Amino acid sequence: MKTVRVGLVGVGTVGRGVFEVLQRNREEISRRTGREIVVVSASARNVEKASKFLGSQVKVYQDPLDVVRDENVDIVIELIGGTTTARVLIEESVALLKPVVTANKALIAEFGNELFAQAKANGSVVAYEAAVAGGIPIIKALREGLAANRIDSVAGIVNGTTNFILSEMRDKGISFQEALTDAQRLGYAEADPTFDIEGIDAGQKLAIIAAVSFGISIQPQKVYCEGITNLTEADIRAAEDFGYRVKLLAITKRRAGGFEMRVHPTLVSNKCVIASVDGPMNAVLVQGDAVGPTLYYGAGAGAEPTASAVIADLIDVVRLQEADMTTHVPHLAFQEERLSEVPILDMGEVESCFYLRLRVRDEPGVLSDIAGILADYSVSIEAMRQRESHVNDEGVDIVIFTHKTKESSINHASEKISALEAIYDTPARLRIEAF
Numbered sequence: 001m002k003t004v005r006v007g008l009v010g011v012g013t014v015g016r017g018v019f020e021v022l023q024r025n026r027e028e029i030s031r032r033t034g035r036e037i038v039v040v041s042a043s044a045r046n047v048e049k050a051s052k053f054l055g056s057q058v059k060v061y062q063d064p065l066d067v068v069r070d071e072n073v074d075i076v077i078e079l080i081g082g083t084t085t086a087r088v089l090i091e092e093s094v095a096l097l098k099p100v101v102t103a104n105k106a107l108i109a110e111f112g113n114e115l116f117a118q119a120k121a122n123g124s125v126v127a128y129e130a131a132v133a134g135g136i137p138i139i140k141a142l143r144e145g146l147a148a149n150r151i152d153s154v155a156g157i158v159n160g161t162t163n164f165i166l167s168e169m170r171d172k173g174i175s176f177q178e179a180l181t182d183a184q185r186l187g188y189a190e191a192d193p194t195f196d197i198e199g200i201d202a203g204q205k206l207a208i209i210a211a212v213s214f215g216i217s218i219q220p221q222k223v224y225c226e227g228i229t230n231l232t233e234a235d236i237r238a239a240e241d242f243g244y245r246v247k248l249l250a251i252t253k254r255r256a257g258g259f260e261m262r263v264h265p266t267l268v269s270n271k272c273v274i275a276s277v278d279g280p281m282n283a284v285l286v287q288g289d290a291v292g293p294t295l296y297y298g299a300g301a302g303a304e305p306t307a308s309a310v311i312a313d314l315i316d317v318v319r320l321q322e323a324d325m326t327t328h329v330p331h332l333a334f335q336e337e338r339l340s341e342v343p344i345l346d347m348g349e350v351e352s353c354f355y356l357r358l359r360v361r362d363e364p365g366v367l368s369d370i371a372g373i374l375a376d377y378s379v380s381i382e383a384m385r386q387r388e389s390h391v392n393d394e395g396v397d398i399v400i401f402t403h404k405t406k407e408s409s410i411n412h413a414s415e416k417i418s419a420l421e422a423i424y425d426t427p428a429r430l431r432i433e434a435f
Contacts, residue, residue: 001030001034001035001036002034002035002036003035003036003037003038004033004035004036004037004038004074004075004318004321005038005040005072005073005074005075006022006037006038006039006040006073006074006075006076006077006314007039007040007041007042007043007067007068007070007073007075007076007077007098008039008041008042008043008058008067008077008079009042009043009064009067009068009076009077009078009079009080009089010043010044010064010077010078010079010080010081011042011043011044011050011053011054011060012079012080013302013303014079014103014130014303014306014307014310015042015044015077015079016053016303017302017303017304017306017307018077018079018307018310018311019039019053019054020303020304020307021304021307021308021311022037022039022311025311029311029315032315033315033318033319035318037314037315037318038057039054039058040057040058040059040070040072040073041058041059041060041061041066041067041070041072041073042054042058042059042060042061042067043060043061043062043063043064043066043067043080044060044062045062047060047061047062064080064085064089065085065088065089065092068089068092068093068096068098069092069096073098074098074321075098075099075100075101075314075317075318076089076090076093076098076099076100076101077100077101077102077310077314078090078093078100078101078102078103078104079102079103079104079310080104081104081106081107082104082106082107083104083106083107083110083111086102086104086107087107087111087115090102090107090115090126091115091118093124094115094118094119094122094124094125094126095118095122097122097123097124098124099124099125099126099127099317099321100119100124100125100126100127101127101128101130101310101313101314101317102126102127102128102130102131103128103130103131103306103309103310104128104131105128105131105132105201105204105205105208106204108126108128108131108204108208108218109204109205109207109208109218109220110204110220112126112128112208112211112218112331113217113218116331116332116336117336119331120325120331120336123325125317125320125328125331126331127313127314127316127317128208128313129309129310129312129313130306130309130310130313131205131208132158132205132208132209133156133158133205133282133284133296133298133300134160134282134298134299134300134301134302134305134306134309135298135299135300135302135304135305135306135308135309136282136283136284136296136297136298136299136300136309137296137309137312138156138209138284138286138296139208139209139212140312141286141294141296142154142209142212142213142286142333143212143329143333144329146286146288146291146294147333148290148291149288149289149290149291150254150288150289150290151213151214151254151286151287151288151289152253152254152287152288152289153251153252153253153254153286153287154209154210154213154250154251154252154284154285154286154287155249155250155251155252155274155284155285155433155435156209156249156250156274156282156283156284156285156296157247157248157249157250157274157277157281157282157283157284157300158201158202158205158206158209158250158282158284158300159196159199159201159202159205159248159250159282159300160188160279160280160281160282160299160300160301161183161188161189161193161196161197161201161280162196162197162199162202162227162228162248163247163248163277163278163279163280163281163282164179164183164186164188164189164279164280165179165180165182165183165189165197165228166179166228166231166236166245166246166247166248166265167278167279168182168183169231169233169236170236170240170245170246171278173233173237174233175232175233176228176229176231176232180193180197188280197227197228197229198225198227198229199225199226199227199228199248199263199264200225200227202225202248202250202263203220203223203225203250203263204220204223205250206223206250206251206252206261206262206263207219207220207222207223207261209250209252209284210252210259210261211332212332212333213252213286213333214252214254214259214340214342215332215333215334215338215339215340216259216339216340216341216342217332217339218332219261219344222261222344223261223262223263224261224262224263224264224347224350225262225263225264226262226263226264226265227248227265228248228265230428231246231265232428234357234397234428235355235357235428235430238355238357238387238397238399239267239355239430240270241387242385242399242401243269243270243271244267244268244269244270244275244355244432245267245268245270245275246265246266246267246268246430247265247266247268247274247275247277248263248264248265248266249263249264249265249266249268249433250262250263251263251266251433255345257343257345257349258342258343258344258345259342259343259344259345260344260345260350261344262347262350264430264431265430265431266430266431266432266433267355267430267431267432267433268432268433268435269434269435272434272435273285273295274295274435277297280299280300280301281297281298281299281300282297282298282299282300283295283296283297283298284296285435293435347407348406348407348408348411349406349407349408350406350407351404351405351406351407352404352405352407352431352432352433353382353401353402353403353404353405353431353432353433353434354379354400354401354402354405354410354429354430354431354432355399355400355401355428355429355430355431355432356398356399356400356401356402356410356414356427356428356429357397357398357399357400357427357428357429358370358397358398358400358417358423358425358427358428359394359395359396359397359398359423359424359425360395360396360397360398360422360423360424361395361422361424362395362396363422365422366398366420366422367384367398369420369422370398370400370417370420371384373413373416373417373420374400374402374413374417376413376416377409377410377412377413377416378405378409379402379403379405379409379410379413380402380403380405381400381401381402381403382401382402382403383400383401384398384399384400384401385398385399386398386399387399394424395424401432410429414426414427414429
């Protein structure tokens with residue numbers, strides 16, 4: 001039986017998971033591929049520690065590029081992250097006709113278009129399933145399983161850190177900062193959590209998802225990102241009272257004038273399956289014209305869930321090693337020369353229903369002033385309810401649900417409402433999605 005020799009760049013949490021799963025499921029993987037897959041070299045900052053873990057059969061380098069240049073390596077797995085060394089590593093790998101498997105979402109989002117073009121020109125492959133949603137095979141589903149469909153929309157929870165924080169805020173009635181502290185203590189959030197809580201991580205993943213769904217280039221700079229830092233217990237509680245839960249969703253949709261790409265906190269009916277996805281779990285809902293709605297649920301991070309996706313890509317690469325490049329599934333699912341140039345819509349053109357919460361003085365005329373401003377900007381009210389304020393017992397909370405309206409209209413109306421003397425704070429505003 002032929003042996004396929006792998007170079008493992010990065011022996012951190014995910015790298016260790018990949019090695020352990022390859023060892024544990026060696027026989028099963030061999031039965032699937034008809035090959036023996038063996039890690040023959042690796043790179044790590046701490047060579048001694050990595051050597052002890054990997055064993056004497058694996059040669060450990062300190063320089064990641066030494067793995068790529070190792071003549072005994074057939075396929076490279078990149079797990080070091082970042083967009084500098086990792087990019088050079090992948091470029092050199094494909095130049096040497098060594099396929100690469102990566103879990104690097106930031107690199108694929110920022111430089112994927114170029115890396116895929118280089119790989120194709122050199123007759124090589126860059127596989128990236130693990131870059132999006134950890135162990136959930138969403139890229140494979142979009143590239144292959146749903147290939148017969150015209151994808152209409154994809155929406156999902158693709159960042160476990162923020163989902164854990166929102167679940168804690170709802171279940172324990174605690175503040176954002178308290179929930180973030182819990183997430184850091186349990187290892188779900190980094191010491192600097194900006195990348196997660198500001199929606200940047202989810203935005204990079206969405207750019208990749210949209211490209212594979214619609215056959216467009218990867219465009220992370222055009223994703224609208226709004227994080228969860230301004231969410232309060234009052235909004236979490238109000239959403240729950242009215243039958244909704246708040247989730248940080250990554251949403252992309254096909255529209256008549258272009259595509260939407262947006263990440264933001266969203267009210268979802270608690271009757272919807274995606275509303276029940278709690279803790280650090282991920283879920284992605286895909287709407288295809290032929291299949292209808294399909295849901296993908298599972299662990300979005302962690303050593304072995306991510307290793308599952310990495311090794312699935314590795315198995316695909318091994319199976320296709322001797323196949324003609326024209327038989328490979330294109331990197332972005334569509335033939336490169338036929339990628340669409342349909343534009344990404346400006347956020348002001350996006351239409352949603354909205355939840356507004358305003359803390360106001362309890363006096364005559366306030367409601368009519370608010371309703372008048374909304375009418376001036378063609379914002380139609382579906383429901384309006386008054387709730388007691390929980391902030392120093394000062395004023396009352398007015399909660400408004402709108403019919404679908406343009407983002408630009410609600411922005412102008414909110415600005416005008418904020419200027420009213422009877423308004424205590426800037427109106428809290430959340431978009432509502434129905435699935």
